[in-house]
Amino acid sequence: MLFLGKKMEEHGMDVSMVDSPEVASSIWKDDFYSSSVIPHVPALSNSGRRVCGNIQCTGSWSAPWRNRKRPVFETQWGCSGRCVLELVRAALRRESGEKAVDEDVSQHQHRMPLGLLLLSQGWITHSQLQNALRIQRGQGGRIGEILIAECGVNADYVARGLSLQWNRPVLGAHGFSPRSMALVMPKVFVEQFGMLPLRVAGSRILYVGFEDRPDASVLFGLERMSELRVESGLVKTEEYHAALRSLLEDKVVETREEFCGEVDALAVRITAVLEQKQPVASRLVRMRQFYWLRLWLETRSLRGFGNLPQSSEDMMDYVFRMS
Ligand SMILES: [Zn+2]
Known part of the structure; x- marks a missing residue:
């Protein structure tokens, strides 16, 4: 976030604009890959x-x-x-x-439930939320997914809601190379923690995406293992799963x-x-x-x-x- 905020300032942009691929690629256009x-x-x-x-x-x-x-x-x-x-x-x-950085904090920290947050932003209606909660009570599942799948809510709104809820940017999967990202860490961590390495920018920052719940504790571990600054954000469900599939198929x-x-x-x-x-x-x-x-x-x-x-x-x- 720190880095992102700084980059955004340099470019005179609002962090909420980062989910646009054009904006994001212009932000990172100066970053280059180099070997060391x-x-x-x-x-x-x-x-x-x-x-x-x-x-x-x-x-x-x-x-x-x-x-x-x-x-x-x-x-x-x-x-x-x-x-x-x-x-x-x-x-x-x-x-x-x-x-672990967030073990004490985030487990007890109050976060506004996603449904309420989306409602407060005017991105869903009362009846969409009530409908989704009724379905969740009946069959379980995550409220964001239910809203998209059953209540006709745009996936962009759910991603933005999660972004607000966790105070993290929405990251796109553009520039994602499964071949190099599959080498970042063992698959078991991708599966267990839902963390998806997305790309290395400027050869010093590793971007990691989550579908719905960033885990600061494991990010800290990855940061120390990789010796790169690790920045995290939320990735839209569809994009996340497509990238995840190709990553899990690649050589580790x-x-x-x-x-x-x-x-x-x-x-x-x-x-x-x-x-x-x-x-x-x-x-x-x-x-x-x-x-x-x-x-x-x-x-x-x-x-x-x-x-x-x-x-x-x-x-x-x-x-x-x-x-
Ligand atoms: Zn000795």
Whole structure:
């Protein structure tokens, strides 16, 4: 939103105009794609040798046979399995303590129900709302969808209503490339959280769309994993589902999904993965009930916008679901 607001000001526009594709493409016409190599290289000592990232490490020279370039976990290299375990434990402490940004706020925050909001804007009539609520009581479902499908309400109004309700812009799916967006994150997050990566603008901002409910907590996780600024908005139902379908059909980073009972066992498991796969870079973030470990297996996989992979080659994702 911040970025969008700024861009809008530069162009002297109102944020509500962003849902027009012509306006949106003119806003982003100056943004260009460029490739960059991200330094993920752990520190070297004065003598030029790689330093163990575990601050409690005592035996950094005791394993001369160990590869000094890998495994790298979050820009740190561990001189032994024990030291890697300490690095992983510290990351897990950080992630489990990470107060998901909206967990406290939005679950308790009052939002005007969508139906009332649409009514207050004059975008639907009393009888359309009553009709939709009656249908919802009978068969369930989401009020926005019912209004569109059963009550003849224009999908644009529902999208604008959601945009007001969540204070987020309406985003179009123009410029959407399923091939590159499918690599942004494991499919399980697209499915679980309804988050749809839309495009990278100016090689530093990742736009993510939701159908009806932006999730600030997982956006925060994605922001830290991608090292891009993540901006979110609402996407019109039809457009959303069309883009979602093509994204889910495209090739993704190879993903292993595992269940894990508790954090100590998870630390051991992640360490085993790092020791086995020997990544040149890796990162761990929590996405609500999941821990997402992304591995860059070779140096050439470290090219992209922020941390986004350019191909599925030499990349690997692990998704640990906490039960
Ligand atoms: Zn060490």
